[in-house]
């Protein structure tokens with residue numbers, strides 16, 4: 001069935017001598033595995049379209065498994081993002097999350113909007129760290145891991161004193177772990193976590209993390225993903241190493 005989708009390339013793999021298989025996260029169909037014939041030929045008209053992060057219009061012949069690209073136009077290459085190492089490593093991580101959490105041919109238009117908005121803002125020069133954390137919260141929700149960030153995870157009290165990984169959210173003095181080393185209790189980190197949890201896609205543009213909070217929240221989110229998500233994320237490790245300053 002011939003159909004048109006708008007999507008972003010999240011992965012590309014060499015296939016046979018001249019072809020490529022790309023993964024496109026699309027508004028209309030969710031993740032779409034796509035065979036691009038002749039993509040590796042020097043004169044291929046799809047050279048730009050099949051690059052990682054390219055946002056484009058894809059005319060596809062839709063099949064059950066691998067669909068086939070028959071025409072396409074690039075909408076945005078995100079070229080400024082690609083020139084910024086920090087932004088690029090974060091964008092690559094978002095792609096990896098999509099690759100692991102997205103389901104072929106199952107649309108999630110809201111997640112698509114989050115993904116596109118994050119890439120656009122990174123391309124415009126917004127700091128990638130906060131955008132990435134907000135996006136990760138979206139991914140966690142889709143994995144059924146809802147962090148309790150609106151009160152104590154146990155009793156809903158608003159008198160919270162910190163974040164506990166073991167409790168999966170904020171805790172009050174009564175429900176804080178005995179070992180206080182397991183509590184993330186810096187006021188600025190708590191404030192930032194609350195702000196992130198209230199973010200919606202239209203306010204992503206306003207995210208700006210205090211510098212001292214970045215490595216702490218990165219570590220917290222790494223631990224959440226490691227313990228709860230069941231995902232193995234290569235580029236996340238890379239991101240954490242990158243952020244140790």
Ligand SMILES: [Zn+2]
Pocket residue numbers: 152153154155156157171172173174175
């Ligand atoms: Zn409590």
